[in-house]
Amino acid sequence: MRDILPPSSAVWNQVEAAARRTFARFNYREIRTPVLEETALFARGVGEETDIVSKEMYTFEDRDGSSLTLRPENTASVLRAYIEHRLDQQPGLQKLYYMGPMFRRERPQKGRYRQFYQIGAEAIGSDSPAIDAEVIELVVAILHEVGIRDFELLINSVGSKESRSRYNDALRAELKEVAPRMCEDCQRRAETNPLRVLDCKNPQDQPIIEQLPSILDFLDENDRDHFRRVREFLDDRHIAYTVKPRLVRGLDYYARTTFEITHGALGAQNAILGGGRYDGLAEMLGSKVAAPGIGFSIGEDRLVMTVEEQETVRPRPLDLYIAPMGDAALRHCAVLAGDIRNLDVSVEIGTERKLKRMLELANKLEARYTLIVGDNEIVTQSYTLKDMASAQQETLTRQALLDRLRNIH
Ligand code: HAM
DSSP states (O other): OOOOOTTHHHHHHHHHHHHHHHHHHTTOEEOOOOSEEEHHHHHHHTOTTSHIIIIIOOEEEOTTSOEEEEOSOSHHHHHHHHHHTTGGGSSSOEEEEEEEEEEOOOOOBTTBOSEEEEEEEEEESOOOHHHHHHHHHHHHHHHHHTTOOOEEEEEEEOOOHHHHHHHHHHHHHHHHHHGGGSOHHHHHHHHHOGGGGGGOOOGGGHHHHHTSOOGGGGOOHHHHHHHHHHHHHHHHTTOOOEEOTTOOOSOTTOOSEEEEEEEGGGTTSOEEEEEEEOTTHHHHTTOSSOOOEEEEEEEHHHHHHHHHHHTOOOOOOOOEEEEEOSHHHHHHHHHHHHHHHTTTOOEEEOOOSOHHHHHHHHHHTTOSEEEEEOHHHHHHTEEEEEETTTOOEEEEEHHHHHHHHHTOO
16 A cells, blocks of 8 residues: 655546546536445455455445445445445436546555555446447547557457356366366366466466467357447457457456456556456346446556656646745735636745745746746835746736736646
8 A cells, every 4th residue: 555645646637537527528527435335345345255345345344243344346335326326216327437446465566556546437227239339439538548559458248147158168178178277276276167277377388278278168148249249349449459359357346248458568468358247137236127238447656657758748847936934925825826726726935034035936837937026015015026937027917917817728
């Protein structure tokens, strides 16, 4: 878990603002769920055999004996809220977005933290492939809005429950032979949940995994048609993608479409985001009505890292540094600064005794303008504004100063 400090925090805010603008254009509204949920929600929703549930959750017993967990992801929570508040009775699809911290006890490394942040969205209430494509279009639009270009979109279909169960049987049969040569986790998964073998990261197991059957050969007619239509909708939008049959994703709730976006700048942890369809999840969590859905979560830590590497976002600099000379000037400047801040101009007032120190500081803070205020300025109510880049000075009345600063952005 780490601290996020300035100037990086400004990039975080800009990324979040860009995401909110994009969500609004696609008619998504915000949902905020608690960071703590009952453990059973994730065990059932995400799946007992997944890495997340079996070894990465922060779980503790509350004083009343109930088991609580810091959310490792938010899709299960959003579905819980959807069911609890009967959002199925609202008109149309529920298109919800969220941003906030998630918690997984993973081995920390660059791009992987135990408290990390996600910006995500869920569209609940339709199984139309048009929604799959729109959700992917939305996430691509967010990346464009924050200025990220060179990413790769990977898509796959993991089929419906029935196709997946046939695929699981085929995998299990195949793994009987090869699993003894694989890592311990894979040997266990080969029995309990063979699909999970496909997201094993162990390099030695990769050649064996490459040889396993492809899920795409097990899709039934309906799944295949659904996947074909998703791709058609993406082609219509000129959204480039690669079909990657091994992309099964690390959570059990997926059905049909799954996707990830990777970026070269990220190194080993190169997935900026992941998502997919989860028809059947709502029913598994107790919904009486079917609520098919699809969504994604962007790893905000990784998104910010990519933006910082590309340097597409510049933090807003300090607009004005005011250097008051003496106590009377300090009082005067405090009021003047208030009027200037009301113009949406950022102002810093110096508190050092020596003018030289204050001007040095103004330089270091990269202030666009400085204003030196002494007794003379207070009496005459006229000020000398210095443009730090050009070193040009202007002498202005109080009103002229405000008018001048009003238009600096
Ligand atoms: P996920 O693939 O587990 O999916 O996580 C999504 C993204 O969160 C990853 O691609 C990665 O960028 C980021 N992420 C995950 N773990 C960490 C970590 N330890 N440190 C930093 N970043 C991390 C989900 O969470 C699903 N809820 C996505 C979804 C939404 N599917 C449908 N709707």
